[in-house]
Each structure stands twice: as C-alpha cells, then as structure tokens.
Amino acid sequence: MLGPHAPVATPEQLAAAREAREAYRGGLVAPTSGVAHGLVQANLIAVPRDWAFETLLFAQRNPKSCPVLEVVEPSADGRVEPRLAPGADLRTDIPAYRVWRDGELVEEVADATAAWAEQPLVAFLIGCSFTFEAGLADAGIPIRHQELGTNVPMYRTARQCEPAGRLSGELVVSMRPIPADRVADAVAISGRFPAVHGAPVHIGDPGSLGIADLGAPDFGDAPEVREGEVPVFWACGVTPQAAIMASRPPFAITHAPGHMMVLDVPDAAYAA
Amino acid sequence: MLGPHAPVATPEQLAAAREAREAYRGGLVAPTSGVAHGLVQANLIAVPRDWAFETLLFAQRNPKSCPVLEVVEPSADGRVEPRLAPGADLRTDIPAYRVWRDGELVEEVADATAAWAEQPLVAFLIGCSFTFEAGLADAGIPIRHQELGTNVPMYRTARQCEPAGRLSGELVVSMRPIPADRVADAVAISGRFPAVHGAPVHIGDPGSLGIADLGAPDFGDAPEVREGEVPVFWACGVTPQAAIMASRPPFAITHAPGHMMVLDVPDAAYAA
Incomplete structure (x- = not known):
C-alpha cells in the first residue's frame, strides 16, 4: 500500500x-x-x-x-x-x-x-x-518491441516457483535485447524498482533457463536480437498465468x- | 522467500x-x-x-x-x-x-x-x-533496553492501519531513545532493512502519534530517555496483535x- x-x-x-x-x-x-x-x-x-x-x-x-x-x-x-x-x-x-x-x-x-x-x-x-521501461528509454536504452510496435516476448522457463498450497508453476520471464555496453545500466535502472520485478533474473544464455528457441516465445511476439545485443531476462507478471495453467x-x-x-x-x- | x-x-x-x-x-x-x-x-x-x-x-x-x-x-x-x-x-x-x-x-x-x-x-x-539493532549497536548507537536488561517499550498509536476484510487496528510502534547526533545514523542503518520495518515512522513528538505518556508503554517495559536523547519510533510487528484485540x-x-x-x-x- x-x-x-x-x-x-x-x-x-x-x-x-x-x-x-x-x-x-x-x-x-x-x-x-x-x-x-x-x-x-x-x-x-x-x-x-x-x-x-x-x-x-x-x-x-x-x-x-x-x-x-x-x-x-x-x-x-x-x-x-x-x-x-x-x-x-x-x-x-x-x-x-x-x-x-x-x-x-x-x-x-x-x-x-x-x-x-x-x-x-x-x-x-x-x-x-513495463514500469521500468520508461527509465530504460529515458537513459537511451532501446526498447526493441516498442520500436517494432510488437508485444514483448515472454517465455516459460525450467525454473520452478515456490509452490503455495494447490498453486505451483514455473517462472515466466520477459526478454529485451540490450546492447552489450548498456546491460549494466539496464541492471542498475531496473534494480531501482524492486516492487515491479527489479533487476534481471538472468542475462544471456537462454538455454540455461530452459528456453530452447528465443524466436518462439510462449507469450507475446518473436523478438529481433541484433548483432552486439544480449538477451536480458526479467521475472514476469505472467507467472501467475503459468501457475493457473499448471494448477x-x-x-x-x-x-x-x-x-x-x-x-x-x-x-x-x-x-x- | x-x-x-x-x-x-x-x-x-x-x-x-x-x-x-x-x-x-x-x-x-x-x-x-x-x-x-x-x-x-x-x-x-x-x-x-x-x-x-x-x-x-x-x-x-x-x-x-x-x-x-x-x-x-x-x-x-x-x-x-x-x-x-x-x-x-x-x-x-x-x-x-x-x-x-x-x-x-x-x-x-x-x-x-x-x-x-x-x-x-x-x-x-x-x-x-531487533534485526537492525545489531546494525545500530555495531555503529556504536546505544540500545537502551539492552543496556538495562529490559524489554523494548511498545505503544499503540492513534494511526489506523489499512484494514483487510474483518481485520483492522492501529499501528503499534517500538521506541528507542537515540542521542540527537546519532538519529540520522539510526535512520540510515535501519533504512537498509526494509523487510524488517526499515526506517523509523516517526521521530520525536510522541504526542502527535497519540502517545500521551512515554513512561507507560502498552507492551514491554518503561523506557529511560536521557538528556540529549530523542525518542525514535519504528513500526512494530506487534501491530497484528493490536488488530486481534480490535477485530x-x-x-x-x-x-x-x-x-x-x-x-x-x-x-x-x-x-x-
């Protein structure tokens, strides 16, 4: 509150x-x-x-x-x-x-x-x-899905959430491709908003999150990751939907x- | 978690x-x-x-x-x-x-x-x-109730919590007398622990919290506030007990x- x-x-x-x-x-x-x-x-x-x-x-x-x-x-x-x-x-x-x-x-x-x-x-x-995207944009960090007019790509991961009674499910993440020299800034800026997911949960290496194909998100639109960009993953509020699907x-x-x-x-x- | x-x-x-x-x-x-x-x-x-x-x-x-x-x-x-x-x-x-x-x-x-x-x-x-008391003590800020071997004084206040269904009640605070030149340090140190009440909710002027007599706490033992010390109030986990009493x-x-x-x-x- x-x-x-x-x-x-x-x-x-x-x-x-x-x-x-x-x-x-x-x-x-x-x-x-x-x-x-x-x-x-x-x-x-x-x-x-x-x-x-x-x-x-x-x-x-x-x-x-x-x-x-x-x-x-x-x-x-x-x-x-x-x-x-x-x-x-x-x-x-x-x-x-x-x-x-x-x-x-x-x-x-x-x-x-x-x-x-x-x-x-x-x-x-x-x-x-989306809350911290304004902060990223204000710092000159490109928000690819906004540029393209598409929906942010979201992925179900291999990481299980802590269950609560009958509710369980895997972590869902959103992904933004960030230029390698701005990843640290993106961490710092989003980290200032712990109440809206905060800093990334994972940077680079989609495979270790259990994401086989970055081009095939479970929710949202396929991303465009350009030369010199790193996929950066944030915990996503669609996670409860995955829990509903699972539970x-x-x-x-x-x-x-x-x-x-x-x-x-x-x-x-x-x-x- | x-x-x-x-x-x-x-x-x-x-x-x-x-x-x-x-x-x-x-x-x-x-x-x-x-x-x-x-x-x-x-x-x-x-x-x-x-x-x-x-x-x-x-x-x-x-x-x-x-x-x-x-x-x-x-x-x-x-x-x-x-x-x-x-x-x-x-x-x-x-x-x-x-x-x-x-x-x-x-x-x-x-x-x-x-x-x-x-x-x-x-x-x-x-x-x-009590979690941030270690930090206060490590910074040389005296913890009076520990010095005296008494219980920390706690007070029901005139400030109402946000109700939730059938549960409502007033905010309860704990109080520590802090030397005036260390109050800012006490704010900074406790502010580093938002998950355990964080920074004080009130500093000085017990009357405006609805506390008529600092010497008569609602829970714990009477404090000893010395010359040059200011009463500093932190939100207290006894608040749910006050909600039980009220609800x-x-x-x-x-x-x-x-x-x-x-x-x-x-x-x-x-x-x-």
Missing part, C-alpha cells in the same frame, strides 16, 4: 491514463507498452475467493515475479475499482482479458464483465516490467499478456 | 540460535533482544485457516509494520517447522506465547503445543526491529511482545 506521501502523477499523465482506459473500455485491443509514459502498469489475476489465500501466498513466496501492488474485491454494486486508479473498473478497463476454466484458456475477451459476474472473485494487481483452479480471469491495466501512479512511487 | 544465493549464518551464529531455542523449548522465558547477535528474529501470529487470507492481506497492505518473512502451515505430524529455522518448531521454540479468544488475551504460556492442537492454524512470521477473531496464538522467534538467517539476508 502506498503511503500518503508517495509521488503523484502529473495532470498530463493522468489524462493520458484515463484516455487509454476509456479507449480500452470502448473496445480497443492493443498492447500497452509505452502507453501513459511514466505511469505504472499492472498484470491482473482474479480467482475465486477460496483460492485467494493461496494466490496471495504464492505471490508472497515469489515476490520477484509476483509483486502485489493491490488486492481488489468488488464493491456492493459489482464495480471492481482499484485504489491505484480511482474511477476505473478492472472488469472493463484492460484492453484484453483471458478467461480460464480448469487451467484451460477458454476465451479471450475485450470486456470481462460477464465472466466476472459468474462468481465472487478476488483480483490481484501484480507489478509489470488448474476451476475458474480465473487474467489480462492477456502485454495488455495491462494502466494505473494512475507514477513509476517513482515504486522506486526504492 | 529468500533466494538460493542469500547470505547464510556462521556456524557460531547457528549454534547460538539453536542453543537459545533449546533453552526456550526447555522452559526459559526471557526477552530475546540481543540474543544470537546478527541473526533475524520474528514476530508470530497464528490464526484459524479462514482468517489466513485476511491476515496475509492485512500484512500486504501494511508492509512497514507487518513485513511477512514466512507463512508456515503444520506438517502431517503436527510439527510447525519454518524453513527459516530448519529443525525448529514454532509451537515450542519461542520463549513465551499469548493465546487469544475473541480478541481477549486468555493465557500466556511457555509452550503452545496444546493451544495449537485445538484447530488448524496458519502461522505468520513477521519481521522484527476479535475467535482464536489466535502470538508470541509475547519482546519474546521472539530466533531464526537461522543473518540480518544481511534482508538488507536492501
């Missing part, structure tokens, strides 16, 4: 965030990397109430991949309004959702209101590495990878 | 921790401040399973007072063994326990095995400010304030 003295967004940033959410509410489906520059974005996972403790415990035991920014329960009128984006609604304001039954992806929708009405859910907003809770709603919840708080609020 | 490369304790430290826990298991009741110098100590709160989600959520929403180090459930044979102290048992290895019914303290015991057998409980180990869950077991669980991990494992 942010304290009363946490940094706040500028009016321009807030306007950009609200405009983006309004567009998503209206049906726009697009990755959010680079949207509302300087504001925090979040992964969503919503589970039935009797899975809430294990989900929160899974996050507590795997803080690098699952940093919890907020836990949100519906209000009496059904709205699911996060304090980190007053006036927003988690059921409609994300560009794309995935609906899961027994661990199977059954539907991808632009509006989750109907799915959300099925049963009482507890929603978790998990930090997203098969009866029902869940998540964001679609790369299509995040844009919040009203500046990245600086989560800087160490 | 600590990673595989976290700093580990020295054999001497481990021997001191095991000796202390063995003495407590044998019936010794004494405050643990200063015990097993350089190792982490923890607050305990154990609640019925249907209060576990709200307790973990309360901690997530109030991380400064309730930093969760580990969540422990009993194994099949009833043992409650934390990974942070392999071989230990949370039911016996703390010097003194408090048993709560409907928010009322009904018993203080040296062995919680019988109470623990009543119903399935989920135990939370919460960081403790009245049907049953709970906690440590007795100042009588902590001594763990096997060095303070450095939680340094930022």
Whole structure:
C-alpha cells in the first residue's frame, strides 16, 4: 500500500491514463507498452475467493515475479475499482482479458464483465516490467518491441516457483535485447524498482533457463536480437498465468499478456 | 522467500540460535533482544485457516509494520517447522506465547503445543526491529533496553492501519531513545532493512502519534530517555496483535511482545 506521501502523477499523465482506459473500455485491443509514459502498469489475476489465500501466498513466496501492488474485491454494486486508479473498473478497463476454466484458456475477451459476474472473485494487481521501461528509454536504452510496435516476448522457463498450497508453476520471464555496453545500466535502472520485478533474473544464455528457441516465445511476439545485443531476462507478471495453467483452479480471469491495466501512479512511487 | 544465493549464518551464529531455542523449548522465558547477535528474529501470529487470507492481506497492505518473512502451515505430524529455522518448531521454540479468544488475551504460556492442537492454524512470521539493532549497536548507537536488561517499550498509536476484510487496528510502534547526533545514523542503518520495518515512522513528538505518556508503554517495559536523547519510533510487528484485540477473531496464538522467534538467517539476508 502506498503511503500518503508517495509521488503523484502529473495532470498530463493522468489524462493520458484515463484516455487509454476509456479507449480500452470502448473496445480497443492493443498492447500497452509505452502507453501513459511514466505511469505504472499492472498484470491482473482474479480467482475465486477460496483460492485467494493461496494466490496471495504464492505471490508472497515469489515476490520477484509476483509483486502485489493491490488486492481488489468488488464493491456492493459489482464495480471492481482499484485504489491505484480511482474511477476505473478492472472488469472493463484492460484492453484484453483471458478467461480460464480448469487451467484451460477458454476465451479471450475485450470486456470481462460477464465472466466476472459468474462468481465472487478476488483480483490481484501484480507489478509489470513495463514500469521500468520508461527509465530504460529515458537513459537511451532501446526498447526493441516498442520500436517494432510488437508485444514483448515472454517465455516459460525450467525454473520452478515456490509452490503455495494447490498453486505451483514455473517462472515466466520477459526478454529485451540490450546492447552489450548498456546491460549494466539496464541492471542498475531496473534494480531501482524492486516492487515491479527489479533487476534481471538472468542475462544471456537462454538455454540455461530452459528456453530452447528465443524466436518462439510462449507469450507475446518473436523478438529481433541484433548483432552486439544480449538477451536480458526479467521475472514476469505472467507467472501467475503459468501457475493457473499448471494448477488448474476451476475458474480465473487474467489480462492477456502485454495488455495491462494502466494505473494512475507514477513509476517513482515504486522506486526504492 | 529468500533466494538460493542469500547470505547464510556462521556456524557460531547457528549454534547460538539453536542453543537459545533449546533453552526456550526447555522452559526459559526471557526477552530475546540481543540474543544470537546478527541473526533475524520474528514476530508470530497464528490464526484459524479462514482468517489466513485476511491476515496475509492485512500484512500486504501494511508492509512497514507487518513485513511477512514466512507463512508456515503444520506438517502431517503436527510439527510447525519454518524453513527459516530448519529443525525448529514454532509451537515450542519461542520463549513465551499469548493465546487469544475473541480478541481477549486468555493465557500466556511457555509452550503452545496444546493451544495449537485445538484447530488448524496458519502461522505468520513477521519481521522484527531487533534485526537492525545489531546494525545500530555495531555503529556504536546505544540500545537502551539492552543496556538495562529490559524489554523494548511498545505503544499503540492513534494511526489506523489499512484494514483487510474483518481485520483492522492501529499501528503499534517500538521506541528507542537515540542521542540527537546519532538519529540520522539510526535512520540510515535501519533504512537498509526494509523487510524488517526499515526506517523509523516517526521521530520525536510522541504526542502527535497519540502517545500521551512515554513512561507507560502498552507492551514491554518503561523506557529511560536521557538528556540529549530523542525518542525514535519504528513500526512494530506487534501491530497484528493490536488488530486481534480490535477485530476479535475467535482464536489466535502470538508470541509475547519482546519474546521472539530466533531464526537461522543473518540480518544481511534482508538488507536492501
């Protein structure tokens, strides 16, 4: 929970965030990397109430991949309004959702209101590495998937998370190709944001993470790694989705990878 | 959850921790401040399973007072063994326990095995400010309650925590009188340990925290504030006990304030 003295967004940033959410509410489906520059974005996972403790415990035991920014329960009128984006609604304001039954992806929708009405859910907003991308970009480090207008590539790894009750699964990572002479800067800059995945978990050598083919990500789009660039891997907030695929809770709603919840708080609020 | 490369304790430290826990298991009741110098100590709160989600959520929403180090459930044979102290048992290895019914303290015991057998409980180990006392002492900052051989003074404040479902309550703080010319050092040193309360929440002016009489703490022993010293207040892991008093869950077991669980991990494992 942010304290009363946490940094706040500028009016321009807030306007950009609200405009983006309004567009998503209206049906726009697009990755959010680079949207509302300087504001925090979040992964969503919503589970039935009797899975809430294990989900929160899974996050507590795997803080690098699952940093919890907020836990949100519906209000009496059904709205699911996060304090980190007053006036927003988690059921409609994300560009794309995935609906899961027994661990199977059954539907991808632009509006989750109907799915959300099925049963009482507890929603978790998990930090997203898009948060520190603004810092990387400000330091002149290229963000390839933004340049190309594609989604960041994400990979399931051979590294198991710490389980929590019925929930277990492997670590998911996002990858950005970074020029070799800027890797140390990328470590330092992302390391200043421990609440949104922090420093990379792995640099170079995809094979030792169990990634056989960098060109075939499990989520997002294929990357373009250029001469002189090193693949740098960060823990990814899609990790809870992998846990759902592995652990098969009866029902869940998540964001679609790369299509995040844009919040009203500046990245600086989560800087160490 | 600590990673595989976290700093580990020295054999001497481990021997001191095991000796202390063995003495407590044998019936010794004494405050643990200063015990097993350089190792982490923890607050305990154990609640019925249907209060576990709200307790973990309360901690997530109030991380400064309730930093969760580990969540422990009993194994099949009833043992409650934390990974942070392999071989230990949370039911016996703390010097003194408090048993709560409907928010009322009904018993203080040296062995919680019988109470623990009543119903399935989920135990939370919460960081403790004793952890950074070693750093303060190493920097030559006097720890008054250690000098006097008393328990650290703790106070309920007028500041409300963020509630979580049925759980709410006020912030509890621990207080150490610090020489005015060392207060900044005490801030810097404790600030390096965000996982165990971190920097002070308040310095000087007890009245504005709602503390009417520094000489009458709500938990622990009365302090001795000397000429030239300033009262410095840190968020305290007794905060969940205040939430129990305010929120009245049907049953709970906690440590007795100042009588902590001594763990096997060095303070450095939680340094930022």
